[in-house]
Amino acid sequence: MNLMFSNGPSLPNRLALGLFLSIALILFDHKLDGFGTTRVYLNSLVSPLQYLANLPGQLLNASASRFVSHERLFDDNAKLTHDAMVMNGQLQRLTFLQEENDRLRSLLNSPVQHNTRKVVAELMAVDNNPYSHQIVINKGAINGVYEGQPVLDAKGIVGQIMQVSSTNSRVLLIADVTHAIPVRVARNNVRLIVSGSGSLDELLIQHVAHSSDLKIGDILLSSGLGNVFPEGYPVATITSIIRDESRPFSQVRAKPIAQLDRLKYLLLLWSERTSEDKQAVKEIISK
Template identity: 50%
Template sequence: MNPIFNQGTSPAQRLTLVLLCSAALIFFDHKMASFETARGYLQSLVSPLQYMANAPKQMMTWASENIVIRQQLMKENQHFRENELFFHEQAMQLDIVRQENERLRSLLSSPVRGEIKKMFAEILSVDSDPYSHQVVINRGTNDGVYEGQPVLDEKGIVGQILHVGASSSRVILISDISHAIPVRIQRNGLRLIASGSGQIDRLIHNFVAHSADVKEGDLLVTSGLGGKYPEGYPVSRVVLVRTDESREFATIYSQPVAQIDRLRYMLLLSKETTKEPSAEASKTNSGSLKNSSKAGKS
């Protein structure tokens, strides 16, 4: 059904009008920059839409980058932890080697007389009995060890050989309750007996008169009596002197100078003397014999 009256312009006219308007707007925008302000407002209005459109892509990029970086950081962190453990283990080994070197150096430079033969030994085991202070060392009859042989560390006297095997020996420590050693005070030469108390850090000195000149801090050294220990080696230091008139004797305790609870290496002293003096004596004797024979021939 056709309308009675035609309303509006035709499509061709509309297209022509739109083209003319577009050409005019292009001319004025290009030549006169008339729409810069309007374009700025329109750009501001469209920007949120552009951000919203780019948001999914940016989120995906951020997530992928962070996941990769996090995994890389975790791997690097794990690698650093492994290296840290490795370096700590190396540091502990170096510290152990350093401590052993210091112990060996101090042990070899301990004040042993030159004419006394000495032997190096290492502890193999410690007696588990709390009432028996004994250790086993890696020296025996094959090395020339004998019963009663004195043992010391870099600080002082440790004990003596109790039993000897072919390749190992048992050492009784001076803190053992069945051990006693004759000592003297280095300050005045007063002789005492140092007996083990069953405690690592205490020696007992019995039968000491109240009038005895003993003071806290006095250094006790071997007296040489009995023939077991050479004279002059440090044994202990007095830590308690108590005189109670109600008791017959004074109460005196001393602390061993040797680190009995930290023993690892020890020295064994022998009654045998070194062969260097005898060799020198033989040389001098042979020289004198030669000189006497030459004199006789002349």
């Protein structure tokens, strides 16, 4: 079979002819811009192919960018969650410290005599014996604590020191059945004896005559008798009065003003007599 152009110019001649035509076309396009319109049409035809060729790369870049954005969002979310938890913890601690500060301020501003020495103590332990109401505080002999010393909270009288160690002391609460405190009614100065009932929210007032001028809601203050508790500190509020003529005395109950079931900080008082005695001892020693 005869091939077309089988008898044409030789390959060197064809190469030379191709180079000559290429150079001529280049010069024609460069000098006269003869293919400007044709180039625009060719570019328009080729541009979709260029977009298709670039599409995989753009999709890959978009996916990578989205993956990085998700990773950054996860990291930012984790960081914000951690920061929020830290801030909440600090806020809770700040609230706790604010409450502690308020309690201490309330305790130091309790109605105590200004010329009386006072020291703030903290609760260490509570006696587990259901028949005894005693607590342990973190002040002892090295702080000058002595047996029989009055103990208060921000509301009123809590009890008295019954046992002193070097660094801690045991307090007998006014609710204990073995404790009694002389009081007077703030309204009319009627003198009474308040005893513990064994319950933290109830006190007993014994040997009250039926004719005694007592009313529910009367405030009972320490009378100062017995030289243990200074005069004028809140002790209890009368909550119940039963006058049964078949019995020799009225049955009177009261509620402690001090919050015996939620003690945290306590106030130790030094009586004026104790301070005077210590001063006298110092003067004798100095002589």
